[in-house]
Amino acid sequence: MVKAVVLGAAGGIGQPLSLLLKLNPDVTELGLYDIVNAPGVAADLAHIATPAKVEGYLKDDDGLQKVLTGADVVVIPAGIPRKPGMSRDDLFKTNAGIVRDLATGIATTAPNASVLVISNPVNSTVPIVAEVFKKHGVFDPKRIFGVTTLDVVRASTFVSEILGDRSLATSIAVPVVGGHSGVTIVPLLSQSSHPLPPGFGGSDLEALVKHIQFGGDEVVKAKGTGSATLSMAYAGAEFANKVILALKGKKGIVAPTFVHLAADKAGGEALKKEIGTDLEYFSAPVELGPNGVEKIGGIGKITGAEKALIAAALPDLKVNIDKGVSFIEAPKL
Numbered sequence: 001m002v003k004a005v006v007l008g009a010a011g012g013i014g015q016p017l018s019l020l021l022k023l024n025p026d027v028t029e030l031g032l033y034d035i036v037n038a039p040g041v042a043a044d045l046a047h048i049a050t051p052a053k054v055e056g057y058l059k060d061d062d063g064l065q066k067v068l069t070g071a072d073v074v075v076i077p078a079g080i081p082r083k084p085g086m087s088r089d090d091l092f093k094t095n096a097g098i099v100r101d102l103a104t105g106i107a108t109t110a111p112n113a114s115v116l117v118i119s120n121p122v123n124s125t126v127p128i129v130a131e132v133f134k135k136h137g138v139f140d141p142k143r144i145f146g147v148t149t150l151d152v153v154r155a156s157t158f159v160s161e162i163l164g165d166r167s168l169a170t171s172i173a174v175p176v177v178g179g180h181s182g183v184t185i186v187p188l189l190s191q192s193s194h195p196l197p198p199g200f201g202g203s204d205l206e207a208l209v210k211h212i213q214f215g216g217d218e219v220v221k222a223k224g225t226g227s228a229t230l231s232m233a234y235a236g237a238e239f240a241n242k243v244i245l246a247l248k249g250k251k252g253i254v255a256p257t258f259v260h261l262a263a264d265k266a267g268g269e270a271l272k273k274e275i276g277t278d279l280e281y282f283s284a285p286v287e288l289g290p291n292g293v294e295k296i297g298g299i300g301k302i303t304g305a306e307k308a309l310i311a312a313a314l315p316d317l318k319v320n321i322d323k324g325v326s327f328i329e330a331p332k333l
């Protein structure tokens with residue numbers, strides 16, 4: 001029995017993500033919440049012949065509390081998206097408050113749920129959720145995840161294009177570490193499961209790295225009115241389905257995700273040493289388990305250029321993380 005909940009379920013990401021979660025046969029209950037249209041989206045999805053019972057709620061009549069009751073996995077795509085010319089950080093002033101309020105609802109009604117944060121800026125919204133949980137005395141770093149899967153999906157797709165075989169895209173795995181914005185997105189292409197062609201390097205490699213780091217900007221520019229929704233729904237469902245499988249006891253599932261490094265003390269400390277930082281959050285390959293984060297993996301062998309990319313990511317990451325933490329200012333634990 002798994003209850004999955006989507007907060008922001010009527011939005012551009014929320015609707016296709018809810019559809020994909022409805023298709024997961026392990027989901028027995030699907031709770032949808034939004035400030036608009038969630039009951040309608042729920043009524044529509046409820047007719048799909050898969051096991052999940054679907055319910056939709058609005059803010060009135062304690063909708064947030066109702067949807068979160070009994071939740072095992074809560075995915076948050078609530079909040080405004082970018083328009084051309086905006087950075088993800090420009091979304092902070094609107095989305096920080098939205099995420100804080102939703103996290104407060106989770107902390108009080110479903111403190112043991114795994115929380116998957118999609119709302120941008122992820123590098124700041126994940127610390128916001130953590131600080132809210134600390135304030136309520138229910139902080140468990142093993143259960144709070146920043147969803148960076150779209151960067152991994154983009155890396156697989158773009159590498160398959162370079163290899164000239166798109167059919168490989170679903171089997172190509174490239175670890176993407178750091179965070180989820182611009183230069184904090186660090187693809188470790190030297191560790192691609194399918195190596196790049198011999199001689200691929202120099203400006204071609206730099207262009208590929210930029211394509212992955214700024215893939216989100218490309219979509220924002222092409223759409224003109226918002227950001228990636230369909231590819232994000234795909235990526236969000238892929239990550240949520242992994243979390244659900246691990247929750248149900250499947251072993252050995254590893255995925256990059258932005259986590260508090262105390263989620264695995266030994267792994268987190270080793271990672272900090274490896275990358276030379278005292279940051280509390282980083283996206284790293286994480287082994288998932290029934291209680292959330294099982295193990296934080298290291299970076300492993302990387303090239304000099306990749307070391308430089310990690311070093312370039314750290315200052316921005318620190319600014320983003322500090323901004324999220326100070327927005328809530330929980331008492332230090």
Ligand SMILES: NC(=O)c1ccc[n+]([C@@H]2O[C@H](COP(=O)([O-])OP(=O)(O)OC[C@H]3O[C@@H](n4cnc5c(N)ncnc54)[C@H](O)[C@@H]3O)[C@@H](O)[C@H]2O)c1
Pocket residue numbers: 007008009010011012013014033034035036077078079080081082091095098101102117118119120121122147148149150151180226227228229232
């Ligand atoms: N992590 C990632 O890789 C990634 C990728 C794409 C988009 N995003 C982010 O996801 C967020 C959503 O993007 P979108 O395109 O779906 O936006 P959208 O505007 O289409 O949908 C957002 C939804 O959130 C709802 N909402 C707003 N305030 C709410 C609240 N307090 N409670 C519940 N619901 C609320 C809105 O009513 C709307 O339905 C944005 O912040 C965007 O930047 C993240």
Ligand SMILES: O=C(O)C[C@H](O)C(=O)O
Pocket residue numbers: 081082088120150215216217219220227228
């Ligand atoms: O680019 C954005 O603002 C949305 C998202 O973070 C993405 O990477 O597509």
